[in-house]
Amino acid sequence: xxxxxxxxxxxxxxLLSCRYGDIEDIQAFVDKFGSGPLNDIRDHSxxxxxxxxxxxxxxxxxxxxxxxxxxxxxxxxxxxxxxxxHWAAVNSHLTIAQKxxxxxxxxxxxxxxxxxxxxxxxxxxxxxxxxxxxxxWMVEVMNLDDAKGEAAEDDQPLGPAVDIEVEIxxxxxxxxxxxxxxxxxxxx
Numbered sequence: 001x002x003x004x005x006x007x008x009x010x011x012x013x014x015l016l017s018c019r020y021g022d023i024e025d026i027q028a029f030v031d032k033f034g035s036g037p038l039n040d041i042r043d044h045s046x047x048x049x050x051x052x053x054x055x056x057x058x059x060x061x062x063x064x065x066x067x068x069x070x071x072x073x074x075x076x077x078x079x080x081x082x083x084x085x086h087w088a089a090v091n092s093h094l095t096i097a098q099k100x101x102x103x104x105x106x107x108x109x110x111x112x113x114x115x116x117x118x119x120x121x122x123x124x125x126x127x128x129x130x131x132x133x134x135x136x137w138m139v140e141v142m143n144l145d146d147a148k149g150e151a152a153e154d155d156q157p158l159g160p161a162v163d164i165e166v167e168i169x170x171x172x173x174x175x176x177x178x179x180x181x182x183x184x185x186x187x188x
Contacts, residue, residue, distance in 0.1 A: 003032075003033060003034050004032065004033060005033070005037070006029070006032075006033045006037050006041075010029065010033070011037070011041045012043075013025070013029070014026065014029045014038075014041060014049065015041065015043050015047070015049065015052055017029070017061075018049040018050075018052035018053050018058070018061060018065070019052040019053075019055075019056055020056070020058075021053065021056060021057075021058030021060065021061045022061075023058075023060050023061045023064055026049075026061055026064060026065065027064065030068055035068035035069065038065070038068060038069045038073075039069055039070045039072075039073055042078075045078050045079045045080070046077070046078035046079040046080075047078045048073055048076045048078075048084075049065055049069065049073075050062070050065060050069065050073050050074065050076065050084040050100075051076070051078055051082075051083075051084050051087050053065060053084075053096070054084035054085065054087045054088040054091075054093065054096050054100065055084075055087035055088070055090070055091050055093075056091070057088075057091065057093040057095070057096055058096075059095050059096060059099065062096060062099055062100075063099070066099070066103055066106075071103065071105040071106045071107070074100055074103060074106040074107055074111060075106075075107050075110075075111060075114060077114075077116075080116055080117050080118070081115070081116040081117040082116040082117075082125075083111060083114050083116075083122070084096075084100055085097060085100045085101065085111045085112070085114070085122040086114075086116055086120075086122050086125050088100060088122070088134075089122040089123070089125040089126040089129070089131065089134055089138075090125050090128075090129055092126075092129065092131040092133075092134060094133055094134050094137060097122070097134055097137070097138070098137070101141060109141055109142055109143050110143075112138055112141070112142045112143075113142075113143075122138060123135055123138045123139065123142070123168065126138060127168075127174065127176045128174075135176060139168065
């Protein structure tokens with residue numbers, strides 16, 4: 001017996017189920033059509049299932065989808081070049097942002113470097129909407145290695161712990177300053 005192909009109505013219904021976090025309907029779609037179509041379904045703006053659950057903060061639906069979709073969907077871009085992480089940032093969903101970045105088979109912290117058509121990374125979007133908690137978390141986990149891809153002075157002995165002040169400028173020239181608590185200080 002062959003697996004049926006979803007109709008346009010089935011695809012629209014799936015995206016609505018993702019938007020509203022209806023995990024039972026999402027699971028029913030996968031039971032009927034398999035998980036393959038999930039990787040290709042997009043709305044008129046290029047949003048995929050992960051965009052919908054990320055934008056609306058549905059952690060249970062995200063957990064289920066991450067178990068059945070291709071990890072490449074984590075970096076899928078819509079027509080505005082935004083990823084699901086951009087949408088989680090715009091809507092201030094910390095748990096969703098963490099799940100997207102920390103997904104073991106995904107791109108990880110590299111998701112934080114993707115810029116959308118407006119030239120903003122997920123961190124830039126968090127700053128743009130004034131989401132300090134999310135911006136702070138992103139700065140704490142982002143790759144702050146130097147341009148050569150090597151951590152700066154990794155072999156230096158560590159000294160006493162100090163607060164680190166971070167200053168980041170977004171594409172519009174706005175500067176965000178924040179402290180990251182008690183990090184070991186390299187001795188000179």
